Amino acid sequence: MRGVGGTDRPGRKPLGLSKDVLMPTILERRLARLAWDAASWVMAAGIVTGVVRWHLSPHQWAVVGHYVLAACVFQTLVGVALKLYQGRYRVATFEENVGLLTATGLVSVMAGVLLLNLDGAETTAVALVVLCPLLALLFMELGRGAYRLRHDHDRSRTSASTCERVVIYGAGDAGSQLVRLISDDRAAAYQVVGLIDDDRMKRHLIVHGCRVMGTGESLVERAREAGATTVILAIPSAGADLVRRVSDDARAAGLKFRTLPPVREMIDRPVRLGDVRDLDIADLLGRRQVHTDVERIADHLAGRRVLITGAGGSIGSELARQVHGFSPATLVLLDRDESGLHGVQLSIYGHAMLDTPDVVLCDIRDEQALREVFETHRPEVVFHAAALKHLPMLEQYPEEGWKTNVLGTRNVLRVAAELGVKRFVNISTDKAADATSVLGKTKRIAERLTAWFDGHHDGTYVSVRFGNVLGSRGSVLHTFREQIAHGGPVTVTDPEVNRYFMTIPEACELVIQAAAIGRGGEVLVLDMGRPVKIVDVARRMIAQSGRDIEIVFTGIRPGEKLHEDLFAPVEHHTLSEHPAISLVDVPPQDPDQLGLVRGELAVTRLIPAEQDHAEIRLRV
Structure with missing residues (x-):
């Protein structure tokens, strides 16, 4: 039968x-x-x-x-x-x-x-x-x-003649579940021919009828002996270095490489066969295990009224999803982008009717509208993620950056202080350290404003600073994917430019942790790992595509740095109680004296003329 x-x-x-x-x-x-x-x-x-x-x-x-x-x-x-x-x-x-x-x-x-x-x-x-x-x-x-x-x-x-013969790297719980799923599913596209594990104590271990053949050092040799065509990395906790090493070895040997998602995407559930996927560039750049003090976070979020500005954006929406997991009393999602609110409500609740009072359409530039929202919902915890973030755009329109990143932040801080918010977290950027761009300077002022409100009002007000997040709207990965899909060329500003990268879930986990440990008035800087050359990212993505695509260097743009800094030279930073979070003190900025700092936003931009470009310096 x-x-x-x-x-x-x-x-x-x-x-x-x-x-x-x-x-x-x-x-x-x-x-x-x-x-x-x-x-x-x-x-x-x-x-x-x-x-x-x-x-x-x-x-x-x-x-x-x-x-x-x-x-x-x-x-x-x-x-x-x-x-x-x-x-x-x-x-x-x-x-x-x-x-x-x-x-x-x-x-x-x-x-x-x-x-x-x-x-x-x-x-x-x-x-x-x-x-x-x-x-x-x-x-x-x-x-x-x-x-x-x-x-x-x-x-x-x-299945021998129709399925991919695979070697599974990792004989732990995830690998064992994967072997069983494949062996029990006649419709599976894989046939397991052996396992690899770096734990030498597992040598010759038999997992659901499949033997551990060796360690990672012998991966290619053992895969060839077994006639495998594919390697599946079944270690959800694997860091970027291990993912990079195994994928490079597999690709060099002409083997297909697939992996399981990081552990944060499979928490509290077993492995599913559908979890097996192709390598994503995010696995190579931002895949790190984040250790968070769940009990301490829960003390600050469970049963509290939480409001998130910019909830429809990349960071805000992930923050909302993670905060929702800690069972707040209410979770208010505020944004001026109705499409973004539609998306985040759908991802959290499974519906997006946009007809409930906890989904708020509001612009942080409108202080009176903000005050009405805060008076209605009386939030105890605020995550302020609303901002304009695209550096080249703000170089062209610095006044817009000032209105949103500075005045908008001041508005949110004012109404939060007036209505007794207990904990306020301002989402900042590494570009605020030794700022050279409109984006960096406006976010630096936002950090200083947050520090001032901490010193003059009850409650805890902190800023959290981190770098580029993988997968956010307009990120370099999206740009490269589109350029590769259209046959190139892939554009990089300079062969030496490098950046820090994190995944959005990783950044948000640390933001929530920082909110729990921040003492107030300080900037908490997240550990971003090692900086990565953008040209190396481009080369990896081109190699993954299997296409012959040219890389074109376009030159550094106004306000852009070759190398980003997490700390300014004048900033003294210390380690916090969390190994991935550092502390920096910033001078407070009186919100009533903002007119005096507008001159700091002197920027250079290029405006098209009839035949050439004219350089114009603007003082905002």
């Missing part, structure tokens, strides 16, 4: 096409297991009586018969109660063996008690009660093991 996903005997429809066809097949299998377990008791009793060589009277044979019949009935009842025959356990797994052991123990006790109460059972009772259950359990497990071996053999024979 074929399994689900295959075909049954000639003349019958393929399985999986109809519920009417599928259900009898499942029922047949379950009845077959039940019949086998009953037969196991019969065979066990036959062996016991044959080995002991009793000369039994007809009455004693009747006693044996009653014992076997009782054992079969009790096996059926107990098995149904423990759902041994209702699909609770996969065949021949450890879990099913434990279930069989439990059922057999219960059956042996009930049948034994019945046997001892039968007349003339004394001569047969001890041998039957002691030996019969053990032999019956052995037969039950042998039958299931034989079925599993045949099933696996049929699966491998069927």
Whole structure:
């Protein structure tokens, strides 16, 4: 009989096409297991009586018969109660063996008690009660093991010519789950031919019938010996360095490379076969395990009224999703972009009617509108993520950067202070350190404003500074993907330019952690890892595409740096209690004296003239 996903005997429809066809097949299998377990008791009793060589009277044979019949009935009842025959356990797994052991123990006790109460059972009772259950359990497990071996053999024979032969890197929990999923799914596109694990203690370990063949050092050699065409990295906690090394080795050997998502994307759920995916450039740049103090974060968020500005943006929406996981009393999503609000509401709640009071359409430039929102919702915690962030655009329109990043931030700070917000977190950027651009200078002033409000009002006001986030709107990765999709060229400003990178979830996890540990008035700077050359990112993405695409260098743009800094030269930073967060003190900025600092935003921009470009200096 074929399994689900295959075909049954000639003349019958393929399985999986109809519920009417599928259900009898499942029922047949379950009845077959039940019949086998009953037969196991019969065979066990036959062996016991044959080995002991009793000369039994007809009455004693009747006693044996009653014992076997009782054992079969009790096996059926107990098995149904423990759902041994209702699909609770996969065949021949450890879990099913434990279930069989439990059922057999219960059956042996009930049948034994019945046997001892039968007349003339004394001569047969001890041998039957002691030996019969053990032999019956052995037969039950042998039958299931034989079925599993045949099933696996049929699966491998069927899939050998149609599936990708894969080596799984990682024999831990995720790798073990993945092997089992592939072996149990006849429709899977993979056939596991072996595993690789860097733990030498796992050498020769067999995981669901697949052997650990060696360590990462011998990956290519072992994959070739096994005839593999694909390597799957099944270590969700793998850092960027390991992902980079394994993917480079696989690509150099002509092997396909796939991976599982980082652990933060699979928390509190098992691995699924659909999790296996192609390598994303984010895996190579920003894949780090973030350790957060969940209890401390929960103390600041659980049961609190939380408001997020810029909730429809890349950072704001991820912040909203993570904050929602800590069960705040209310979560108010504020943005001036209705499409962004639609997206974040849909991702959190599974619907996007935009008709609830916790989704607020409001511009932070409008102080009175903000005040009305704060008076309505009375937030206790505010994450201020609303900002204009594209450096070249703000170089062209510096006044817009001033209105949103400076005056808008001042507005949010004012109404938060007036209405007694307990904790305020301003999202800043590494460009605020030793700022040379409109973006950096406006965000620097926002940091200083936040520090001033901390010193003059109750509550805790902090800023959190980090660099480029992978996958945000308008990020370099989106640009490169589009350019590669259109055949190039890929444009990079300078061969030496480098940047810090984080994934959006990683950045937001640390922002929430920073909010919990920040003492107030300071800037918390997130550890961004090592800076990466942008041209190297471009080359990797081109290599992944398999296309021959040119890289063109366009030159550094006004206000842009070759190398970003997380700290200005004059800033003294210290480590916080969290290893990935540093602390920097910034001078406070009185919001009533903002007119005096507008001159700091002297910028240079290029404006098209008739035939050339004229350089014009603007003082904003």
